[in-house]
Amino acid sequence: MERRSFIQKAAMATGGILIMHDLFARKADKLYGYNNMTYTLDTAWSKTNASQFPVNDCHEMVQDKKGRIILLTNETKNNILIYNTGGKLLDNWGHIFPGGHGLTLHNENGTEFLYITDTVKHQVYKTTLDGKVLLTIDAPLDAGIYSKPEEFVPTETIIDDTNGDIFIADGYGAQYILQYDNKGKLKNYFGGRGEGDAHLDNAHGICFDTRNNKNELLITDRTRNCFKKFSKQGELIEIIKLPGACVCRPVIKGDHLYAAVLRSPNMDAAGTGFVTILDKNNKVISNIGGSEPKYDNGVLQPMSQTDKIFVHPHDVCIDRDENIYVAQWASGKVYPYKLTRA
DSSP states (O other): OOHHHHHHHHHHTTTHHHHHHHOOOOOOOOOOEEEEEEEEEEETOOOOOTTTSSOOEEEEEEEETTSEEEEEOOTTTEEEEOTTTTTTTEEEEESSOOOOEEEEEEETTTTTEEEEETTTEEEEEEEEOOOOEHHHHHHHOGSSSOOGGOOOOOEEEEEEEOOOEEEEEEEEEEEEEEEEEESSSEEEHHHHHHHHSSSSSSSOOOETTTTTTTTTEEEEEEGGGGEEOOOTSSSSSEEETTTTTTEOOOETTTEEEEEEEEEETTHHHTTTTTEEEOOSSOOOOEESSSSSOEETTTOOOOOOOTTTTTTSSEEEOTTTSHHHEEEEESSSSSEEEEEOOO
């Protein structure tokens, strides 16, 4: 403090206002994004010992009501890593999910549960937050749409708050959206692979659009670079076109829709991902590590990566302060990155 006071007095005595500015100015971190949705990047957010708690593919992340960030990886030494928002590891568990892929958090009458999809075991699990398996859903062979369990490769789930129904996106399998009751009994299915708009190709993610109070489903059609909005009964409502963006699951926070873009402009373009953000009208307003969103006569122009900050971003988690955590697939076994809202 004495040294700082001396420098301040010396600067004032010499009229050195500019010198003072240079002495105490801190170089600003680079901002990524557009339209007041800008962020700084922390690639060393995770304070985890890689030799003790390794990751393979960091697939998805959620935040529980305690504020903890829960990460799912397909590393069976620890499928689940639980952090605080500062990146400190708080807990870990899980050795039975070699294909751990989709991670959904659901609050059921005040108690939170996890839903995990496994693309290797062709199953969906409901677990407690400390890893106890409560429900297992296998391939629905009796429905007549699958001839063997291996054709069912679930990538994501979402739970209906009104009745506990479980919607499963078979994003790496036959591309159906399957609706189960809360006991795991199949009730309905729609979508499936096909050429029409009501069909899906790489139905990677699913969520409820809570921004319109209609409880409609937002479903990824990744190969076709879009999200599709369906009723819970499977009626197509809207197509949200995102040219140049092979999007992963949609994530709603407040009025915004966030998504990791695995690759751009197509599934063969390795190492070209970014993060995209849409407003409540489903207009792209910011891309993190990507090009500035531009509309020509109301039509979104093709987007692409501009900054090599991500390899294959696979999911985003938005915390209570609107910071973004980014999990990456096939990216050298890196831990999640944190994007802090500017």
